[in-house]
C-alpha cells in the first residue's frame with residue numbers, strides 16, 4: 001500500500017487561487033506601508049463594494065469625467081467606429097460596468113468579440129452577464145485579471161485587435177508605469193492596431209478637487225473602503241474610523257493625490273506586521289494625472305503609439321484619443 005502523503009507535501013502541491021490572491025494583496029500592502037511616504041495599491045480600491053461605490057461616484061454632480069467622456073462618445077462615436085474599422089475584437093482594460101462600451105458596440109461595424117478585463121471579479125461577472133443579455137449575438141469573453149500583469153486573451157484569430165481604455169484610468173499610473181502599460185497595449189494590438197483611450201486634461205483646481213472630494217462623501221467612502229477591505233481580508237486591528245479622506249491637486253506633477261490621513265498617532269497591525277502612523281500622516285491611495293494634449297502625445301510616443309485622432313468636449317476638459325501602434 002502507498003504510504004499517505006505528508007501534509008506539508010499536499011499543501012505545497014495544492015493550487016489555491018484565493019490564497020495566492022490574498023498573498024499578493026498582503027505583499028502589495030506591506031510593500032506600500034513600508035515606504036517612507038506610505039502608499040496603498042490603487043487597484044485594490046475595487047472590490048465588489050468599491051466597484052459599486054465607483055459607479056455611484058460617476059453619477060455625482062462634481063465628478064465631471066464620466067459625463068464629459070460620455071458626451072464626447074455620443075457626439076463622435078461614429079467617427080471613432082469608422083477609425084477602428086469593421087470586425088474588431090474589443091479588449092477593454094478596467095471595464096467596470098461597461099457603460100461607455102455600449103455606445104461603441106452599437107456604432108461599430110460587425111464587432112467580432114468583446115473581452116472585458118477587470119480586477120474586480122464579481123462586478124465583472126455581473127456586468128458581463130448583463131451585457132450578454134443585451135447583445136446575444138456578440139461573443140463576450142470576460143477576463144478577471146490585473147491588466148498590468150501578463151494575461152491571456154481568450155479569443156484568437158477573430159478580427160483585428162483594439163484596446164479600449166476609457167475612464168481616464170491611465171491617469172492612475174505614474175509616467176513610467178503609464179508608458180509601460182501603453183507599450184504592453186501596443187504589443188497586444190500589434191503593428192497598425194488601435195488603442196482608444198480616455199485621457200483627462202488639465203483644468204482649474206476649483207473643478208478638479210471637488211471631483212475627488214464630493215459634498216455627499218461618496219468618494220470618501222470609496223477611499224475608506226480600502227481600509228475596510230484590508231482589515232477584513234488580511235486581518236489585524238486596522239480601524240478605518242481613525243482615518244479621514246483627503247484629496248488635493250499636486251501642481252508640480254499635474255495630478256490629484258488621494259490620501260487617507262491618520263486622525264491620531266497609532267500603531268496598527270496588518271497581516272502580522274506592525275505599522276506606526278503619526279497624527280496627520282497621509283497614506284497615498286490613488287493618483288489621477290491630468291495631461292496636456294502635448295504631454296500625453298509624448299507619453300504615447302515613448303510607448304510606440306502615434307496619436308491619430310483626438311476628440312474633446314467644447315471646454316476641452318476631457319479627451320478620447322485614437323492611438324495607432326507603429
Ligand SMILES: C[S@@+](CC[C@H](N)C(=O)[O-])C[C@H]1O[C@@H](n2cnc3c(N)ncnc32)[C@H](O)[C@@H]1O
Pocket residue numbers: 042043046051054058066093094095096097098100117118119120145146147148166167168169
Ligand atoms: C476608474 S474605473 C473606470 C471604469 C470604467 N472603465 C469607466 O470608464 O467608467 C477603473 C476600473 O479599472 C479596474 N482596474 C483598476 N486597476 C486595475 C488593474 N490593475 N487591473 C484590472 N482592472 C483594474 C477597476 O476595477 C475599475 O473597474
